[in-house]
Amino acid sequence: MPKSRQKFSLAHELGHVLLGHKLKNHQSDPKEETEANIFAAQLLMPEQIIYEFEDRGAELSENLLIGSFDVSKAAALIRLETLEKIHDNHITYNDNDKLIMSDLLIKYNSFINKTLPLTFPQNIVKILTMETLIEIKKLQQKI
Template sequence: MSSWQKVLDTAKDLRNRYHHDGQPLEETFRKICSEKNIELQYAEQGEHTSQKDGKLTITLPLNTSRVRDNFTMAHELGHIFLEHPLNEDGVIHRSGVSTKEEVEANLFAAEFLMPKEQFIEAAKKYNYDEKQLSNEFEVSKTASLVRMSALKLTSK
């Protein structure tokens, strides 16, 4: 199995275990964090996962939208469930560099939030309208557009 397939399978498994149709993503994230003992906090310098004394913490930025936070949260969960290594300070932090771990976490987030089969079906249903897709999957319009591009979806 390729590492990319492992990323996709891990995202699907986590979603299938914790998310149910019609359930807000916020509730899904709360269930995952509660069961896996992951703390969620907000700070000026958000968007990272850290570990101190064995306790994992996901930090989100203070001034971003809920849909942006959904992608960030799924991305950080990707780092955790894909077991990406922490740096010497006990942090997984976006450095702005597109490392293999960052690409994997983005792929994980996309599959977790917008599962391929469901997304393709919804894209056809909504005539490839990114606004309707973003509402359906609780993600930003940008995330919907990137997912459509990655899946090579366009209106016919």
């Protein structure tokens, strides 16, 4: 089994454990399987980082996800389809969700910059925004 597939399988099984799923008579519950798949996809290909790639001008594609996150073609395609459905349904985020997303982007800023560097002057606003978020976080930690 390819390494990318092994990673997804492990993340999927971890999802079952952390989500408290119980195996009943060696049969899987379709709802729980979907939940574990969503867990694995978010763990391996965080939505917030994918949207950051898009904000930086990248065309979201299976090859971008495969190359950035070392996932299988199937996992990349399903993730793109799922994110498209979320976008089409206009799911919005509350302030707490947005704070969590900004924390995640700050935490993975070096990975994001290495994978898809910002260019000057095209994304100067994005650079300043990210730097401002980092400085605000530092100030909050001192308080």
